[in-house]
Amino acid sequence: MNVENRIHELRAELDQHNYRYYVLDEPSVPDAEYDRLFNELKALEAEHPHLVTPDSPTQRVGGSALAAFSQVRHEIPMLSLGNAFEEDDLRDFDRRVVEGLDLPTGDLFAEEAAVDYSCEPKLDGLAVSLLYRDGLLVQGATRGDGTTGEDISANVRTVRNIPLKLQGTGWPAVLEVRGEVYMSKAGFERLNAAQAEVGGKTFANPRNAAAGSLRQLDSKITASRPLEFCCYGVGQVSESIADSHIGILEKLKGWGMPISRELRHAAGVEQCLAYYRDIGARRNDLPYEIDGVVFKVNNLAAQRELGFRAREPRWAIAHKFPAMEELTEVLDVEFQFGRTGAVTPVARLKPVKVAGVTVSNATLHNMDEIARLGLMIGDTVIIRRAGDVIPQVMQVVTERRPESARPVQVPSQCPVCGSQVERTQLVKRSKGKETTSEGAVYRCVGRLACAAQLKQAIIHYVSRRAMDIDGMGEKSVEQLVDEGLIRSPADLYRLTFEQVVELEGFAEVSSNKLLDAIEASKRPSLARFIFALGIPDVGEETAKVLARSLGSLARVQQALPQVLTYLPDIGLEVAYEIHNFFEDDHNRDVIQQLLDSGLQLQDEGELAPEFAASTTLDSMIAKLDIPSVGPTGAQKLVAKLGTLDKIIEADGIDLRQALNTKQAEAVREFFKAPANQQLARAIEAQLLGFGMHWASEKKVAEGLPLAGQTWVLTGTLERMSRDVAKEKLESLGAKVAGSVSGKTHCVVAGPGAGSKLAKANDLGVKVLDEDAFVSFLDAQGIAV
């Protein structure tokens, strides 16, 4: 086949895949296959630039930036819709339609008078007009003032689900499509997270994000934003398409235009109201934001008969949902002190109704958020309530800032204990170096000497999922702390009958019951006890992992952060939190007191077999984060030098036999620092001391059951970390790779597996879920 034909074939195939993906929501090929076709087309077009056409699927990347948008006059004005806020507003609208169409009225005629309406969600985006001539997209424009908009042709071409060329046949030579460009909730979250990461502008809501993205003079920026389009009607057309609104939308859908999946008929106003309620109930679950639903008289002849009033059609109405956003004033910013002493600023607001609920507080998260918003006390702000989420301050309306506005200041002392409030320092460990920077969180440094923190710590300690001390409610904890009877969790075990019976709400029987409950709590499982300690970032699940894997409190207390990262789902940040908690003298003291007061952990024992199973020296070297030495470099280093001692002591010549010059230099530089030598030796000693052994010392790859095989791990594994799974596979002789190819023997796919799983299925590679993988390991004599 010649190049030109192949290019046509690829474009047709890609257009078809796009149509199935975006319009029909029935993807026909995995992403990887789409990418392959797309790349083939891109390569052919790069080799033959004269064959590039504006409707090619490759032409969505944006072009050179404009100096300004030019103006576009809408042949048929882009009108706005009237609004209904209450059910009765909609009934009034229906009555006007029925009367305007001269339909019989009254109960007797209810059936005949039931107008056929179309129902669609009203997306919270930007109205745009797309002009197609002979099936090709030639212009995109904003609504503007309804008569004149801006030419955003280059930008709309980058929106993935806007067809550059119409599908099929039968479309009018001139066809103007109208609809909404919007950003999905997920796309908005992703964009804001990415913007925040690079210190760029974040957006207050998906609508602002869509508007800001679409009105970019540089269409390359638009191309990088997750915009989508949904068509709701037509403007100018050179010939009639259908005789009903829904008929038009269905035709458009057939030509490749995305329309709402929620499009429905309603016979009469009561069915419209039922649609409104149904969409309202599902509003939070929809993947995009909507501000209402739109009802239109479906029959076009009836629409013509009804006509327009001022600039609104008499045949359509938007039935709005309560607003998610409102304006209000920040009366004050107060600070709440959490269990770990972290200070959270909370905005006290002039009460305002948002989506039917009165809001008088909004979280401000931390001081960085206040700085990002540029918020001052006295400001007018936009607050937003989405779903069940705590109301958020989205934006400051700076134009409304009063003269009396004052900056937000973190108290320098804790109002409860008078201790200093200090900004946390973030310690980042990378490439063998530690750097500190200021964190976003402020903390009262008083810890258990601070009554507020002590109360929170005890409330957590006695709670049902922690030590489960029945009968000790928040009120009694407060009283015990306020009266100085409890200064640490260990004091709970020293409480006497005389002290308890004095508490409010306690009598003889309840006091005895509480003391019995305290006594009964003295034999917790290791996991409960670890959770009860209230280590920052250690929830119930992490506590269970620590207990199950390490088997004893002593090992948990001693474990080095790098060793902790061998456990499922424990990353370096959490590992440092755990390690730092146990390094702290005060915490050690409280734990000792608890043990001295007779606490006995029930299930201490051996290291879990999964953890004791072979690991490799190279995985340990890789964890040291030596610059430019990743897993492959570490593997080569170990293959050449064999032991940690030899690696530490190796000179440049030895190292260059295993690695390239840059890596060799990095290893030498790293181990020049005695602290790094000590760290590596300490990790090795601890792993071996805990009962692990180096796989490479035990077995050599040849003769192992998976020798010569390449495996890939993808998705989340629940019963072991990926590191552990990798080590188990390596101990059986397999190589574990990061991507799937024709050479892959098997893919282990946990929940959330995406493109790698799709590719494996596509290539016919064997796939095991976690259960099957565990059974397989079991059959190989490897315990999990």
Ligand code: I6G
């Ligand atoms: O702004 C709009 C959103 C949705 C609309 C609209 C719509 O239909 C589902 N329909 C019309 C006719 C207009 N604005 C003017």
